[in-house]
Amino acid sequence: MPGAEKRPLRLAAALVFLLLASQAASGLDGGEPFSERPVRLVADDWCPQHCESGTPHKGYIVDIVERALRLEKVPYVIEYRPWGRALAETQQGSFDGLLTPTVAEYPQFLFPREAVGYQEYCLYVRKDDPWKYARPEDLLGRRVAFLKDSGLGELEAFFERNARRTPTQQFSDGKGYTSRIFTFLARKRTDVVIITSDVYHFNLKSGIIANNFRQAGCLGAERLAVGLSQANPERSKRLAVILDQGIRQLRQSGELKKITDNYGIADW
Structure with missing residues (x-):
């Protein structure tokens, strides 16, 4: 069958990715475990992407990011700041990541491969x-x-x-x-x-x-993605792997579409 010889390679690549995600979460790759210092994220009040009041909605991007991290068993906190302050504090390393800059306009951040919206x-x-x-x-x-x-x-x-x-x-x-x-x-x-x-x-x-x-x-x-701080690049790279894995699981299970449908947002 054409292409059958590629399947073992694809399977091997998928297994390597899963191993990297597991190691990143646990700290087995040599980095500090997230269980010892939970992921700190910051957002501005920008409904329906992220809603500071959380009532009745947290925001579709907050829902996606939270569920992705929970799937990977990574502890986190999300705090709110005005946009300019959130930008500056993430660049300085006070926060691990910012919700949610556009990839093209904010090159000062490291971005996961997976978008969380447009x-x-x-x-x-x-x-x-x-x-x-x-x-x-x-x-x-x-x-x-x-x-x-x-x-x-x-x-x-x-x-x-x-x-x-x-x-x-x-x-x-x-x-x-x-x-x-x-x-x-x-x-x-x-x-x-x-x-x-x-x-x-x-x-x-x-x-x-x-x-x-x-x-x-x-x-x-x-394209929107979580902007990860360059102040601690190794920690950010590990977090990018975790977010990518969690978001892909949400998409494969249909959970991501349920979230976007709840807000009337088109999937990407």
Whole structure:
């Protein structure tokens, strides 16, 4: 049968991966066992990805990461900080990992192979505003509001080059951030709000923001993964193996799809 000779190699590779995951969790590879120093993760309040209140939802990414670590019997804690502070403290090594940066825009982190979701930044305007977005130059002459340290890629460089013609207002995150920034837009203190589509729709469905806005364009989907600190690279590499193994088990069992379905999020 064609390809039959490859099966032993594939089986051997799978067994090696399982062994590495087991060793990483137990510390048999020479690293400190996670049982002695539990994994510390940090997130910002960014529902439906991670929800600080935890009521009635923890967030689909939190659900995925927690269940992946439990499958691998790795103890953990998740704490919440504003986004900018969470970024800095993870880079410094105060936390093992950050929930959840985009892989392309945050090269300062080590990432597992497995994604925990995708997000897309979109641009929102008042419903009576006919403006549409197709390229950065469309923003010339518009006032723009967004979360500080969002990781907007080429747009950030565009804003720096065109600061006079495209003034920006960068918000700090925290509880009530989405309500605050859309109130800012409703009161005509800005012309455009940039925020991820999942956050917008979650807050719209929850009644946190009014149905007075519309989507004027998007920047493209980006892969999300747990950003692991480079301050302790060996520990982060072991944690990446564990997360990959746990997430793959969730996908194979159908549990990952149940989580995403619960939040109305499309699987990737």
